[in-house]
Amino acid sequence: MAFTPQPPRGPALARLTLLAALAGAQLTLAQRAGVGDFVVMAALSWLAGGLLLLEREEQGQVPPLAAIPWSRFSAGVLLLLWALLALSFAARLYDPLLWGLPLASLAGLALLAGVPCRAALFGKLLLIGALLPLQGIVNALWPVEPLALITARFTAFLLWLVGRPAFADGRQVMLDNQILVVDGGCTGHTTLSFCLATLVVLVVLFPLGNLGLPPGRLTGRWSRLGLAALAVALLLLGVMLINAVRIALLAYTLKDPGLQGWRAWQSFDFWHSGAGAQLFALLASGLVCGAYVLLLEWNLRRRRRRRTGSGGSAP
Numbered sequence: 001m002a003f004t005p006q007p008p009r010g011p012a013l014a015r016l017t018l019l020a021a022l023a024g025a026q027l028t029l030a031q032r033a034g035v036g037d038f039v040v041m042a043a044l045s046w047l048a049g050g051l052l053l054l055e056r057e058e059q060g061q062v063p064p065l066a067a068i069p070w071s072r073f074s075a076g077v078l079l080l081l082w083a084l085l086a087l088s089f090a091a092r093l094y095d096p097l098l099w100g101l102p103l104a105s106l107a108g109l110a111l112l113a114g115v116p117c118r119a120a121l122f123g124k125l126l127l128i129g130a131l132l133p134l135q136g137i138v139n140a141l142w143p144v145e146p147l148a149l150i151t152a153r154f155t156a157f158l159l160w161l162v163g164r165p166a167f168a169d170g171r172q173v174m175l176d177n178q179i180l181v182v183d184g185g186c187t188g189h190t191t192l193s194f195c196l197a198t199l200v201v202l203v204v205l206f207p208l209g210n211l212g213l214p215p216g217r218l219t220g221r222w223s224r225l226g227l228a229a230l231a232v233a234l235l236l237l238g239v240m241l242i243n244a245v246r247i248a249l250l251a252y253t254l255k256d257p258g259l260q261g262w263r264a265w266q267s268f269d270f271w272h273s274g275a276g277a278q279l280f281a282l283l284a285s286g287l288v289c290g291a292y293v294l295l296l297e298w299n300l301r302r303r304r305r306r307r308t309g310s311g312g313s314a315p
Contacts, residue, residue, distance in 0.1 A: 246280045
């Protein structure tokens with residue numbers, strides 16, 4: 001008998017509404033504070049965790065509230081109360097608490113949905129919720145100086161390719177009429193962290209398994225680790241190239257803060273720290289998603305060929 005998803009009702013609708021309210025409140029506060037990179041990073045955790053919770057609600061696997069153990073229910077309520085208090089007071093008193101908001105909210109809603117603490121779903125939600133503070137930690141640990149030097153060289157090379165005389169001098173990209181300084185924010189380290197978090201979310205939501213490889217080929221622990229390290233290295237290289245394109249684009253912008261409306265895309269600030277910079281972050285994340293989808297498709301076709309070759313019927 002085929003499973004037909006049912007729309008959430010009663011407590012399920014209340015849980016999903018609370019999830020949307022908490023996510024919307026945090027993202028709105030961050031947007032009004034002018035931290036667009038934080039908005040993008042937080043939205044990733046909220047969306048991925050919300051998809052897992054919504055899937056559980058639609059499958060009808062949630063027990064009634066009366067059947068949830070009291071310890072699990074009380075822990076979930078306490079976590080959600082902490083999230084509400086963080087939104088009410090910590091946003092003005094101690095902003096770092098907001099980094100743990102998705103983690104506390106997703107864990108609390110999972111407990112109120114009857115998810116056991118030792119369940120695989122609960123572990124996935126904890127990992128997804130922890131991606132936001134982990135991105136903050138990784139951003140603080142990135143070696144900014146080497147990234148700045150590499151980015152400056154990439155940028156000068158790209159400008160030279162399009163016919164613009166340029167050369168890198170340390171962190172500076174020397175042009176004929178201006179100098180572009182690659183500081184900490186221009187290295188793209190936040191975009192690199194966001195792309196790594198995107199890759200983690202994709203692996204959690206759509207696991208690859210053993211890639212359909214024959215026994216004995218790249219199936220050992222160290223071989224898999226090497227393959228994963230190579231994939232991450234190629235990913236970082238692609239993201240750094242995209243960020244270098246963004247900085248090269250700054251050489252063709254205008255340093256005029258008065259540009260408004262549709263002409264804002266011509267301004268330096270739009271591509272340096274405004275919406276244009278966030279568009280490049282989303283473009284880099286889209287590159288990660290596209291590469292992962294191609295890997296999933298390759299894995300699926302390889303499995304089908306193996307089943308067909310062994311005499312089985314392909315699905």
